[in-house]
Amino acid sequence: MNLLLNGIFISAGFSQPAGFIAMDDSVKLMQKFYDTDTVVVVLPDGYDLKPEDAALIRDFVFWKEKPFYEFRHESQLNTTDSGKHLLFSGPVHAYTHIAKADLPVTPLKYGFSYKGEQFCLPGDGFYYIGDNADRLYICRNGEDAPLSYLGYLTSAYQFYILRGDRIIYSGFRPGRGKTEQMNNLDDLRKRYFGKLIRTKYADFYVAASITDTTGLGSALLDFDRYVDGMCHYLSVEPADVPRFVTYFYNTREELQYFIAAPLWQTVYGKSTGNINHVTGLSMTICRHEAGHTIIGATIGKAPSAFFDEGFRQATDYYFSPEAYQHDLEVFRTHHQYLTPALINGEGVEFFRAMENYSISGVFVDYLIAKTDFNEFKDAYADHTLDQLISKYGFNWEILIKNLKKDLSVQ
Secondary structure (H helix, E strand, C coil): CCCCCCCCCCCCCCCCCCCCCCCCHHHHHHHHHHHHCCEEEECCCCCCCCCCHHHHHHHHCCCCCCCCEEEEHHHCCCCHHCEEEEECCCCCCHHCCCCCCHCCCCCCCCEEEECCCEECCCCCCEEEEEECCEEEEEECCCCCCCCHHHHCCCCCCCCEEECCCEEEEEEEEEEEEEECEEEEEEHHHHHHECCCEEECCCCEEECCCCCCCCCCHHHHHHHHHHHHHHHHHHCHHHHCCCCCEEEEEECCCHHHHHHCCCCCCCCCEEEEECCEECCHHHHHHHHHHCCCCCCCCEEEEEEECCHHHHHHHHHHHHHHHHHHHHHHHHHHHHHCCCCHHHHHHCCHHHHHCCCCHHHHEEEHHHHHCCCCCHHHHHHHCCHHHHHHHHHCCCHHHHHHHHHHHCCCCC
């Protein structure tokens, strides 16, 4: 998820950024959809989800016992399925019997349109949950495009349109006592952010309401040097990293409005593909999120939140011995929380505590030292870390025990 902190928080006295349609309790619709024993995932005939995307769908629920998921092609549905909760995940234009009247978009030959605007690129997609909370659409045009909806934890609005990793529209359809209300995020971004700042590797947008930018110019040049250094450490080419787009927000709440994260979450930074969102002018958060982008683009997708954050955290030690000493002290204080369940568990458990960042970083650094960096990177990308540690005669319990012994903590 790449959230610096994802906890429960109630914002007091905050109003949304100018021009925004407020987030509401659409999360209740989403929760109601998953409040069922079985979810039927409906795919277009001739189309199959990649295993990792099917796993993302199965693992989305974290607040209750997971429902059972049935994956069926459209022609396999029968009359009894109409009363079930159906999740449509596939190119909307490839369905033949989907109820077009129920959709907020118009299917086209290679994509869809909304109010005359066409979305036909492979990475274009939309998220929509019906008023009755028994139909959920997470449709994208190309199967190689990311399921960004799940990465953004969409729920604060009923309807989203995305271009790859960027939210273009968010809002509500008519119904539930509402007229159609939609945020045009491109227009809102133009009004919220000031002049573009370009460096070697990134396009930076700074909230116009941030008036004190002292030292920003040198900090952004340091960012470019960070990208070079990170790529050198990983033995990858900077040319393989997509150009960064980074947004600096004046407040955390404003950041969350632009990424449609409900305010009961606490999100100071967010990385989705090459698009990074940062509270204030914090270069610490900026580098943190950029590290996720570089690893994801050149090494691969993490097998779990523990390794996603732990690998990125461990890269800090290459740049700063002080970073390792800090994390080591945190680990010494909280070492009892390092368990196989934390390593292999769900992201929601990892993000409950800030100390888990330090714990995972120290552990990944130790794992790399006990194996081989290139082999670790391959296993990280292939999600075969269990096999890697077995090759070296370890399991997770032994590695944890050895680490604590070597660091003199028990």
